[in-house]
Amino acid sequence: MAYPDPINYSGIFLSWYHQNDTKCIHTNADHNLIYLYSGKLIIEQGNKETVINPGECVFVRRNHRVKMNKLSSDGNGYKGISMTFKRNVLREFYNKMDKKSMPKNVQMPEKSIFKISLRPDITSLFQSLTPYFDSLVKPTDEIIKLKEQEGIYCLLNTDKNFYPVLFDFTEPWKIDILDFMYENYMDDLTMEEIAVFTGRSLATFKRDFAKISDLTPQKWLINKRLEVAYNKLQSGNKKVSDVYVEVGFKNLSHFYTAFKKQYGFSPGK
Known part of the structure; x- marks a missing residue:
């Protein structure tokens, strides 16, 4: 069935x-x-x-x-x-x-x-x-x-x-948020999942993140993906159709829009 x-x-x-x-x-x-x-x-x-x-x-x-x-x-x-x-x-x-x-x-x-x-x-x-x-x-x-x-x-x-x-009932240790996000920025993780992997509740994660960045976690991830995409495209050895997936974007049009808003020109240029 x-x-x-x-x-x-x-x-x-x-x-x-x-x-x-x-x-x-x-x-x-x-x-x-x-x-x-x-x-x-x-x-x-x-x-x-x-x-x-x-x-x-x-x-x-x-x-x-x-x-x-x-x-x-x-x-x-x-x-x-x-x-x-x-x-x-x-x-x-x-x-x-x-x-x-x-x-x-x-x-x-x-x-x-x-x-x-x-x-x-x-x-x-x-x-x-x-x-x-x-x-x-x-x-x-x-x-x-x-x-x-x-x-x-x-x-x-x-x-x-x-x-x-x-039968280990100890709570997980908190790990450094930015270290985790630098290592996993390209993965399709929700904020709840990132909180779990860094040993926090969602509320604690948001509170701790606000202490280290003026950006929201979602905005930080987008900026990081765009930064890496910019560097990959600037090298001249990568295609836009490959780069947007490599850095964690799921939608090509969303990548184009976000990139142009960030840098003032399209990724194709």
Whole structure:
């Protein structure tokens, strides 16, 4: 059947792409566990790529920015389900655990992406969710809670390194706003996403940004993109049709208008 995209059942998402591949910047304020039914998922973080094939699973830690390429493969469209683990769910689970049974002296791993090969417990978990999406009948809150708990147990049984990852309830450290924006100005991020990645609420982000710039964050990003575009075009080795995409503009006419307003002449000149 043709699924709407995506379907969200209280933090459990189905993504389904029949023909068109898609690439998006994924922001995750919460941990995510993604299971692939068909197609291919390529996750980019910095210079590293993680490839997920059907029957495999990947865990992406919260407060990290990754690029996800959801692709067709072997004639099959992309189909995957992701499960989000919010802090209140993890905290409730942790409070009920027998702390004596937890492994000792497990260090917090540095990596943020954990590829999980085929496992019967994880396969069973996600296959049990399929009927709800096939029928478009939303599972009850009690069922969702049970599935979340099952997902947590699956991770803990997979690797003891998930103990410090899942049960770390410290707030993320704030990182330098301008450093982040200089590095990511070309990406299609909302203000809410930038706030999350710099360890702030949206209100705190706007307040902190006002301390370092007279511009709004949106205006700062446009000015930065125009500045880089100007330098690229001035070198004479770049076409306007290439540059506007490279610096983060999504619309060519918008780029022309903004560039001319900023510099007094069109980018073609």
